[in-house]
Amino acid sequence: MELTFSGAALQILQSTGFSAINSGQVIMLGVACVLLYLAIWKKFEPLLLLPIGFGCLMANLPMSMMMSTDDGGLLNFFYQGVKYEILPPLIFLGVGALTDFGPLLANPTTLLLGAAAQIGVYTTLVGAVYLGFDLQEASAIGIIGGADGPTSIFIASKLAPHLLAPIAVAAYSYMSLVPLIQPPIMRWLTTGKERKIKMAQLKPISQTVKIVFPIVVTIICCLMLPAVTPLLGMLMLGNLFRESGVTARLHETSETHLINIVTILLALAVGSSMTAESFLKLETIKIIVLGLLAFCMATAGGVLFGKLMSKLSGGKVNPLIGSAGVSAVPMAARVSQKVGAEEDHTNFLLMHAMGPNVAGVIGSAVAAGVFLSLFGDPTAPGPESHAAIESVVQSMVQR
Amino acid sequence: MELTFSGAALQILQSTGFSAINSGQVIMLGVACVLLYLAIWKKFEPLLLLPIGFGCLMANLPMSMMMSTDDGGLLNFFYQGVKYEILPPLIFLGVGALTDFGPLLANPTTLLLGAAAQIGVYTTLVGAVYLGFDLQEASAIGIIGGADGPTSIFIASKLAPHLLAPIAVAAYSYMSLVPLIQPPIMRWLTTGKERKIKMAQLKPISQTVKIVFPIVVTIICCLMLPAVTPLLGMLMLGNLFRESGVTARLHETSETHLINIVTILLALAVGSSMTAESFLKLETIKIIVLGLLAFCMATAGGVLFGKLMSKLSGGKVNPLIGSAGVSAVPMAARVSQKVGAEEDHTNFLLMHAMGPNVAGVIGSAVAAGVFLSLFGDPTAPGPESHAAIESVVQSMVQR
Amino acid sequence: MELTFSGAALQILQSTGFSAINSGQVIMLGVACVLLYLAIWKKFEPLLLLPIGFGCLMANLPMSMMMSTDDGGLLNFFYQGVKYEILPPLIFLGVGALTDFGPLLANPTTLLLGAAAQIGVYTTLVGAVYLGFDLQEASAIGIIGGADGPTSIFIASKLAPHLLAPIAVAAYSYMSLVPLIQPPIMRWLTTGKERKIKMAQLKPISQTVKIVFPIVVTIICCLMLPAVTPLLGMLMLGNLFRESGVTARLHETSETHLINIVTILLALAVGSSMTAESFLKLETIKIIVLGLLAFCMATAGGVLFGKLMSKLSGGKVNPLIGSAGVSAVPMAARVSQKVGAEEDHTNFLLMHAMGPNVAGVIGSAVAAGVFLSLFGDPTAPGPESHAAIESVVQSMVQR
Amino acid sequence: MNDALLTSITVSGIAILVIFLVLTILIFTIKLLVHLLPYKAPPPQPRKAQQPPAPQNAPSDVDTDIAVITSVMASHLSRTPGNHQVINVQSR
Amino acid sequence: MNDALLTSITVSGIAILVIFLVLTILIFTIKLLVHLLPYKAPPPQPRKAQQPPAPQNAPSDVDTDIAVITSVMASHLSRTPGNHQVINVQSR
Amino acid sequence: MNDALLTSITVSGIAILVIFLVLTILIFTIKLLVHLLPYKAPPPQPRKAQQPPAPQNAPSDVDTDIAVITSVMASHLSRTPGNHQVINVQSR
Ligand code: NA
Ligand code: NA
Numbered sequence A, B, C: 001m002e003l004t005f006s007g008a009a010l011q012i013l014q015s016t017g018f019s020a021i022n023s024g025q026v027i028m029l030g031v032a033c034v035l036l037y038l039a040i041w042k043k044f045e046p047l048l049l050l051p052i053g054f055g056c057l058m059a060n061l062p063m064s065m066m067m068s069t070d071d072g073g074l075l076n077f078f079y080q081g082v083k084y085e086i087l088p089p090l091i092f093l094g095v096g097a098l099t100d101f102g103p104l105l106a107n108p109t110t111l112l113l114g115a116a117a118q119i120g121v122y123t124t125l126v127g128a129v130y131l132g133f134d135l136q137e138a139s140a141i142g143i144i145g146g147a148d149g150p151t152s153i154f155i156a157s158k159l160a161p162h163l164l165a166p167i168a169v170a171a172y173s174y175m176s177l178v179p180l181i182q183p184p185i186m187r188w189l190t191t192g193k194e195r196k197i198k199m200a201q202l203k204p205i206s207q208t209v210k211i212v213f214p215i216v217v218t219i220i221c222c223l224m225l226p227a228v229t230p231l232l233g234m235l236m237l238g239n240l241f242r243e244s245g246v247t248a249r250l251h252e253t254s255e256t257h258l259i260n261i262v263t264i265l266l267a268l269a270v271g272s273s274m275t276a277e278s279f280l281k282l283e284t285i286k287i288i289v290l291g292l293l294a295f296c297m298a299t300a301g302g303v304l305f306g307k308l309m310s311k312l313s314g315g316k317v318n319p320l321i322g323s324a325g326v327s328a329v330p331m332a333a334r335v336s337q338k339v340g341a342e343e344d345h346t347n348f349l350l351m352h353a354m355g356p357n358v359a360g361v362i363g364s365a366v367a368a369g370v371f372l373s374l375f376g377d378p379t380a381p382g383p384e385s386h387a388a389i390e391s392v393v394q395s396m397v398q399r
Numbered sequence D, E, F: 001m002n003d004a005l006l007t008s009i010t011v012s013g014i015a016i017l018v019i020f021l022v023l024t025i026l027i028f029t030i031k032l033l034v035h036l037l038p039y040k041a042p043p044p045q046p047r048k049a050q051q052p053p054a055p056q057n058a059p060s061d062v063d064t065d066i067a068v069i070t071s072v073m074a075s076h077l078s079r080t081p082g083n084h085q086v087i088n089v090q091s092r
């Protein structure tokens, strides 16, 4: 009996995670702790990075059945919501309910700044192809420059699911670093005189325009880029809940408990996909470098286009608001305000920067739509239309 | 290169929705905008019609993959909650949590008014058969007269899923029109003297009765009509959360964020089923006409039975409260109050009308149960019992 | 016509539940009413027992399609969340968000009291085997002594799904009876002098320790007992939402509407599994007796270990706080306080008892992990490790 | 009149009968319930205003509340519970 | 420069054009909307302070509110609605 | 005593050992944590009451707050931000 007892205890010991853990998992546990540290003590997008980090922690405890690939595991269930692209659109419903498009409507030309900031997406696309990624992977990496977590997750899960984990982590990490990354670029590309430009007061907008806007955006953008409807349509529905004034209940739920529940599920699912095999590889480092490039180029693109608008308008536009075009609402707009106030503390750019800031959300959704049109699943946007595009792309590749 | 560039751009253009849109979709986009207009500016049941309209809008943007029939599409996922009858019972849980059955308990004979108002269901059933619908379709159309959105959706998804979209839209639209449809009928069928009848004060009800009531209703009604248990049982569970006084947490969640989340999913799912093929057909017009008939007959049935009760009780019942038996809580009760106050502004019928009003909810659930017993899926309420009913119905048909 | 009319009515009558109801269902309806009575008027864990009782009521209305085994029925959908172990971990997320581990951190040796109270689990295990249950069933029954509803449901659905209903009902019922069951045992096992011991003031704990604690517990416990990660990991994630101070939104949702929604679904699912076949059998009575034994032994184990700690510490520990080690937060801690105050009303044991009380939650999760390691599904914690354990257990059995 | 129409009328007739039957049973059940469990007016509210001064009412609950508050305060102030005393707690 | 790189540059060019095209269309749509539906300053707030004294404004809504309150109070006080009267209700 | 009973006792023994082992490891981990990260009493509250008068503390945050408020007010009043000035903002 003594023998069996100690033998059984030995067996129990062998069945613990200690016996099965490998070096990759140990490193990933370290990565998880770094993410938790950044989320809690550095306040890097804690609403996402804390549950992502904890999901990563649980997924890398051996035999815990918490990896996104463990059939029947708890986080595998949540991961279905990422795989089938259900959770990111629900996040966007909440984002729409939280977003005020008023400043954009008061100065619609700032939409161009939201477009210009997408330049970061495309330089990164080219850079990623140069580093050996294929076009679909490169698109998913490029969209990090759009500075929109849900959009990045949506596109990655569609075009490059094997890169989902590093792309999501890079997107949210760099969004948190916006206050560090952007100011030097902004100062370097603008003159003191430009930074001192004061912009004219925004005109008030009628509530009817605010109500009609989400409907019109949905019709126009989703007609032109049908594949982006789940993201952009839900964003605009959330905004319609907000502005219509007749659906206060749905508005409140969308922007509080619904987005919170979906955030918990989404972030745990993303974390559960951070396995050693998917994360500890050269690609991750490339993605981190490319992500930084994407953010820098997006900022530069926005600021340079801002300078152009400043010139063309005869000095009525402060180019500093261009950097807000990356989205990362409302941090990027606060950075514009802060850099402007350094030069002249009576200059209030915040409201003006909110226009390009929310334009950046629409801009990266549109950029995502272009990628989905070009590289999306053939069954998704109608087989015949896709075949047509494919032939074009192939003809370009074979040239 | 120039050539390929422009060629590719042309291809992109051809892959947009503009190239694929057909006239049916254009008309449905118009229908969606009409629904949004009615919801936002005319305040027609905006909590439902706004997301239904927006779901319809997204579903009819070509290649957006937002139709209820697009496998793997976002709204197709939500639609599963309608198809498998999960969402309507959860709505009813919230409705139960929001409903005070006190006025009904204080004057239980008003339950008969909730029964009488179902006459609209049956005249419409006969009318629908006359217009060429089969018995199952006619039942689903008739239930519009019950003036209960979730019940209509539940029955339609079970008996006539191909008619779900027009039935749901008709049900919610006419519920919003109750203040316009009912008053002329009420005035036409009653005399000034009847409208002036003041009713005796309602007696207070002990809390114990309020707690026991939902349990007893579930046992009695669901024993008699088992197929209605998902609807009626969940309604009564919500009410038990409310009245028991020991489940405040569950009560609060049921009547706020849970019902809100489910409403968003349900309404988007219903909207996504509003495709040109399912909506732009003669049947829709017939359903709209029959729905109006159903509401008018339900109102008339309630008022006429109210007159009968008034006679039998020796003038203690104001027949105007009969129209509240259609449900459409609390609008129909307010209409009773308003028409009564037109005749004598010191006459307060509101509380008295709340009795038949909530009775109408139970009444249409019971009516739904009868239809499900007669025409429901053979596997659902036990094969042998169904076979028995089928033989009766067939014998009636073959006669 | 007359004839067919009455014939049809007869058929309708035969299709009601009255014709199909059997004696088992009648008894179960009575059981459901008893549960509702205990929940509403005796306030026995009403948040769980009220919806469990109502689910039982609906499931036992014949042909209502509300049994957990009715494919396609409403409650069958909710039951999937129990079967696939999704709902209990989400409950634990909320429990973690509601729990303050501060008193435990201030006096970590009280963790041993949470371990000692698990003695109830094991005496019950032996007792259950003695009464004829197999090892898996006996483990699931034993865990009732852990006084944790979600843990009991989690283990039962994994090791003995056919006993889920009586185990869940016994667990929640006895948790409500803690204030009746524990005091006599506590008084019997302690001397008046012991009950008068005043404990030293708890030292304050830095917030950093409170943040690091859930992370460290997850790593240590889930490395040693991987199978318990869904429960313990989610518990600790909820606590991290609470203590990190950077995820207030997620914390609020976890401890309110998310746990409420999951509670409704879980409790209805458990209720729906209370069919006559699964509940009205000798095993249920055995389980009820064994459950009482489990609670008594757990209380005794905690108190006796408390006496040991009292001796070893030179009278610094009041053994009354040992009984709080069963979990049943915060009732068991209040019982410790109350029994202590009976002896000396200036003795405040409540905060000291909160330590073993939350330790009991961790303790029964760990106990659950041991069972899952030993008897869990072979595919779950890695096939090779399980095979090793199986051989040990079989060698023990065959001896 | 065709067969389908006749059937629909028959079905309607049966259904109306069933509805009235079910709801009539409900009416009598409610009347029975109200008869068995009559409403009792709650004791007049003013009397409650006089209760707080009398501390002996419901001693167990108040005692627990005091214990909770004392412990938490002691923990918060880093002092021994004996050092201060919570005299009375009024429920909301 | 290899083919893949050339393709990626082509794709980028097309994509940037599409984005600017879509957002430019949006800009003109917004300008059109703002032009068609101009902002109208709400009537000055102070005037509103003078409204409550005039009870004839929006009689239907206030009437319904009074009816609701009267009924509920009557029900609560167990009295006939005629026994008391709610004179006026001010909206928030 | 039969085999199953013996097995159950063995299992119980092992399980109790494992539980005490795991929780003992936890105890020492907690003691280590508490030792490494000791509680530091927060600086006394009264000192905070003296802080607001000194506006140079945390200028960046207050500056941002002022900027936000000024912009929003300007937008609301339809005036240029320069026309009015927000002097100081006290955090809650
Ligand atoms: Na962006
Ligand atoms: Na009705």
Ligand code: NA
Residues within 6 Å of the ligand: C145, C146, C147, C148, C325, C326, C327, C328, C360, C361, C363, C364
């Ligand atoms: Na426990």
